[in-house]
Structures are given as structure tokens and as C-alpha cells.
Amino acid sequence: MMSDTSVKFVPEPERYEFSAGPMHHFELARRDFFKFLGAGIAVFAVAKDSLARQETAPTHGFHQEELPKDIAAWLHIGEDGTVTAFTGKVEIGQNIRTSLAQTVADELRVPFESVRMVTADTALTPFDFGTVGSRSMPTMSPQLRRAAAAARDLLVGAAAREWNVAVEGLTAADGKITNPATGRSLRYAELARGKTLAQNLPAEDPVTPPNEWTVAGKPIPKKDGRTFVTGKHQYTPDLRRPSQLYGKVLRPPSFGATLISYDAKAAQAMSGVVIVHDGDFIGAAAGNERDASKALEAIHTEWKEVPQISSKELFSYLKQNATAKSDDRSRRIKGSVEDGLAAAARRLNATYTVAFIAHAPLEPRAAVAEWSDGKLTVWTGSQRPFAVRDELADVFHIAESNVRVIVPDTGSAYGGKHTGDAALEAARLARAAGRPVQVVWTREEEFTWAYFRPAGVMEIKSGIAADGALTAWEFHNYNSGMSAIETPYIVPNQHIEFHSTQCPLRSGSYRGLAATANFFARESHMDELASAAQMDPLDFRLKNLSDPRLSAVLEAAAKSFGWPRKKTQEGQGFGIAGGFEKGGYVATCAEVAVDRSSDAVRVVRVTTAFECGAIVNPDGLRNQVIGANIQGLGGALFEAIEFENGRITNPRFSRYRVPRFRDVPDVEAVLLDRKDFPSAGAGETPITAVAPAVGNAIFNATGIRLRGLPLIPNGLPPTKA
């Protein structure tokens, strides 16, 4: 029985807006490099004017600054020809382990199979801000390509020296350097043999253009796929450290509750149990989860609770608690909305809402923490291993260099695993226990103590001319955020503004951020305007657009879907929506079937066209696009977090409905490969157009305009004529 109360434990604070200072661990990794990998050739690609500098925090909406292009990457070519590439990015099901390995293989001119990716290990990989914001492909892929190109040049140079010839004319292909003049060739393995050659190279070499790709651009199956179908892959909850204990955390009865009395005598009398009470943190570790839970049940606590609003009052609460004035960064004004409305032939006002929803990744938050000689190693499923490292160093008052965070390939995240909650809990318990401790959240904890996609209210005032041209667009978003807040349509008079408010629940990133909310409001409203103008919804959008990439996805989705379609059955309806965000262009067409007798709504078909520049892995991309559409149907149709008095009232899959097999329509992904544009990320934007497309289809089927997400938490409202 141990109790450790020496350090004030600070629970993870709310962190919706992230910012991280530059961090540099180049020397540390370099020193350990050959120890870890054995002899060979190592290349550290570093920008000329700075050391490995970190990508700045992603900004959304206005004033978006270009990200620096000088992130370091490193890779190693071993004596057996194995190429090991290092990235701080995390594999969370989005398939970067495969697609980044493809880019390395492509640029280095080696077979895909010879590339191994080391990901998300703070002791081994370059600093990385996090696997967020669809940045892995647009930032990490070029970095690894530059490193691979630099390595290729190094190998060419080594071969030239070996043969005593000039580098000009030597070619790199299929894992070897060849001199076409003599027909001689040397394998990379041979060139790497016996060397411990590490070079810093300027990472500015031109990289292979997409139309010359040979390995990238191909539908290569997921790396290590076999370990997943055999159950052998170890996610964080599957790790077992020697003499590890299982930890449980005592949660307050409601959000914001404070502890007023505590009695752990009975729990402390249990054998083999470690109890920690530190600040507001109470936890137990034991030889199995059950004993840890029993110990927590034996602790007597009293809490002071604070009255809180319920989900029923949510939207009025958000409006009433908006900050009085927003700053210039959250507002954009162009022309005069007043004049635009005065000149309009038709005007429309409408309010849209989106509920809080949960990420509900099937692998809950989990961590294993192990202390050894004052150093801490934590394995955890997080999208931001370096941020978690910093949190741990901060909370436990130890140097960052004494904390190592390793992220095993993780059972998804969807923006929900940015924080280090489970890591802190496991580390706190492990320190008290003097043994490794694993903490795996229950589903109920996951639904309650994680964070949510923020709820929001969007208000739109608009006007159109007699010919359907937009004349005015006033758009206010309360709370959900600024991603995709701007309209892609041509409007001479605009007022667009984000209002922050007090938010009743802990909120954070969710796949697509606020783009889902802002797309829903804008594209629903565009549909209402099209209807008012008696125009086809696609024609109305195209008339108001000048961005050819957006028009192209709208037209591609429409063509594949067969838009405009004639209704052939009672209750049938079609909808369309589109937009762009994070470098990706998306358009979705949806078909619904509404059963008038029961008011049940079924989404029959969804066609999404997506364009994110040059496609790196069409198979992985298709999986992401179709997956985003299906996940998006949950938030579109029925997902909503319900809460009352600081408690989540539906914290289980039996009460929080997510899409299941029977909910899944016929989903088609139309992928536009634009080799003339750099690759953008694809994890998020394909989710954004689903909800408005479905809402518009319901309107088309029934004449009922639904302005809140989820659209049909309890089926369609009673049919009105």
C-alpha cells in the first residue's frame, strides 16, 4: 500500500487551440542513430537557413499563413539495403505508413518492400507538431522525398568515387546505381556496407514530378496488413510490460465537481493495490483491472457539484454567452451587406445548428507508462506524441529528454486523440507504484471524459438577384469554429464572422473541424436559395462559382450520380453539396428514400467526388473518402451527445447511435487525380459535404427543410404538406 501525494497533479487542461514552440532533437537522434540501426548511410535533410524547424500550428480561416517548408526528415540505408525512414507522424488508420513509404521508395528508386517506416517515437523521429489538419501528405511527403532525393545523390556520389568516374550520367533505379557507359552497377546495400556515413544535406533538391512516379500513385496494400487480420498487431491496450499493473481512475460524478471529502482506508487495506490521491486525481493500480476497480469502489468520496445546462438549452446558451465583440481576425467584411440585400430580388434568413458529437474511436484512450532511473517511457495512442511528451515533462517536472513517447499504430482518432490524458494518468500511477502501469479507458469514460466536436449555431442572411446571382452573404458562426467559414461562391457583399462563446462541454478537434458545421449551414442555405430562385441546385451553384476545381468536383459527382435525376418512386429525393477546405475539393450527391407512413429516412446512395491534387495511393484514398462519407452519415443523421447537470446521459453505444452496416448506403468515390497540383491531405475534407447533401435530399423528397445536425435523431419530424 503506497500513497504518493508529493506532486500536484494537474489534469489535462482544455486545449482546443494548439500552439507549440520550435523543438529540436536532431543531435539526440543522430547520436543514437547507428546504435539503433547499425552501419550504413544516413541522410538528415535540413533546410539551409534553419535547423529542423517545426511546422507552425495550423491556422484556420482568415489570415492563413503558408507553412514553412523546412521540416527535417531523415532516413537510413542499411548494409542489407533496407531503407528506414523516420517521421513523427502517427498511423491512425489513415494509411500514412503505406503512402509515406511509397513516396520514399519512389524517390529513392527502391522497391516498396525494402522501405520501413519508423513513426511517432519521440526518441527516434523528427519533431512533429502532430498528425492533424490533413498535413501528413502535403508536408511530410515532400520532406521525405527531399531526404530520399538527397540520399540518392549521396549514393550516386559514392558510386562515382568507387568507379572513379564523374557523377553525371550515372543512374539510380531498382535499388542500385548504374553506369550506362560501362554497364556496371552497385546495389545500395553494397554502397552502404561498412560505412557509418551521416550527412546533413540541404533539402532543396527537385523531386520527381507526379507524372514520373513509379511506386507512388499505385494502389499498394496496407503495410503489415497481415498483422491486423491475425490479431498480432499490438495497439496500446495490447502491450504488456514486465510486472505491469492495471490502473483505474476515479472520475468525479459530474463535470467541474470538486472533492470535499475522501476516505481510502478500506481501499488501502486491500493487498496488492496502489492508491494515488493527488489534487483532484484519485486512481488505483493493481495486478488486474478488476482489483483496481474494486479498490476505487471502496474509496468514499463526497463532491461538490455545480449546476449546469442541459443539451436542451444548448443553442440558446451558445448565442446568449457569445463574447460581446469579436476581433478582426475572426471577421471579414467585403462591400456592404446592407446594399447587397437592398439590391436583392429575394432575401433569406435562416439559422442552422450542429450538436456536440463524440469521436468514439473504437480503440479507447490508453497508455502504458514505465519509469526507470527517473526517466519515463510512455506508449499511448495519441495524434501528438511530442505534445504529450511535453505535457509529461511539464507535469512531472522532468526534462523533455527524460521522457520518451511512443505511439503504436492506433485504433483511429478522427481528431479526438490530441491530448495526453491517459498518458498522464498512467504515468502518475506508475510513479507511485514503482512498476509499469497501463490505463485503458472504458467506453463510458471515452464518451464522457474525452472531448467533443464543438456544437455551434450558424446564422445566415442572404440575397440573390432575379437571375440567381448572389448579392449579399452574412454568415455568423457561434462556437463551432472558423474552418471553411468563408464562402467559395462569388458574392460582392459579405460579412463573415466567428463568435466565440462559453462552451458547456470540453471541446476539441474533430475530423474536418468546423468545416462540417460551416458546410452544412452554407450548402443547406444555397439549396434554399436555389429553391427560392426556382433553379436546379447544381446550376445555381455553378452560376455563382468561379473556382474551376470546385466546379470540376461538382460536375464530376453530378455526372457519376446522374444529376439531375427524375424521381421514380414516392419518397425519393436527391441533394447536392460541395466546397473546399485544407487543399481538398469535395462534392457529394445523395439519394434518400423517405417512408411517408413511418417517416423513416434511408440514405440510399452517396456519390462523392474528391480532388486533392496528385494522388499518392488511390486505394488508400478511396478507403479514406468512402470511410469519411460513412462516418459523416452518423453526424448527419443521428449522432448527438446529450447532457444534463454536468453528466453525459448517453455515454454508450447502446444509447449513442453510430452508423452500422444497415445504415450504409451504396457509396461511390470519384477520385480526380490532378498531377499538376501538389498532394493535399484527404483525411478530413471528404466528410464535409455529406450532411448538407443528405439534408438537401430530404428537402427534395419531402419539402421539409431540416436545419439542425443531426437531421433525424428520432426519425423525420411529422410530415407537413
Place this chain on the structure above:
Amino acid sequence: MTKPIELEINYKRYLVSSDPETPLLTALREELGLTGTKYGCGEGQCGACTVLMDGAPRRSCQIPVSAAAKKSITTIEGLERDGQLHPVQQAFLDAGAFQCAYCTSGMIMSSVAFLKANPRPTSAEIIQSLQGNICRCGTHPRVIEAVRQAAMTILELGQG
């Protein structure tokens, strides 16, 4: 100290000392190190913990370990034979029927049981059979395709 419970898992015998009411899932994962079976919800709603008991699909989070005694239990670790994947595993691999793959063990176990009972399923029957398995990444269409493919392979191999 509770009396050890004897379990037969993947044709091997194990003694577990967990409380009799401990969920089978916990015994598999904590005591026996068979971590291929996943925790997803603890209320039998998501299917990630599906194992076979005497060939029938069961949510191991809902089965007390005492109720698993004297049954033949198969977990994802027990499907491979002599380094050969089960046709359902092979079909999932071929179809790329996963993204994060956390649900995959449960999907495969449910499908193995389903195809034993219904070797020539329609798409609607496949969908119905997997209604209790949650995939949050939205890989459902590929899972359906994998099960369809596995059904054909099993029939060809005469294992149906």
C-alpha cells in the same frame, strides 16, 4: 483464492485464476495474453470482442469466464493453420477491408461463424450478420465484399 477455471482455447488447455464472474474478454487479454480479441464497449454493442464458443459467435465481454468452461473457444489467434490464413482473414487482407483495423478481429470472428452457418449468403444476409459489429472508420463496403469473397473461397475449398 478462487479455484482455477479450466478453459479450452484454440485447442489448447489453460487454467485461469480470475474470479468466476470476470468477463472472458478480460481473462483472455489480461491473464492469457491473447490480446487479438479487443475491448470496444463492454456492453456487447460493438462486436470487437467476438470469439467463437462451440462455433457460435459470442461477445466475450458479456460472458463470465465460468460460463466459458467446458466450451471450445476460438479466438482470432486460433484461425491460422500451419501459417495459412483462414479464408476469411485472407479475404479481409485481399480486399483491404480495414483502416485502423481495431474492429477487424471481431469482424473476422463474426464472419467465420456466420459463413459456417450460412455458406451461400446474400448481401442482405451478410449485412444483417454484421449489424452488431461497429466499424468507426467506415470500411463497411469492403468488409461486405471480403465476406462475399471468403464465402466463395470456402465453397471452392470445400470447407463449407
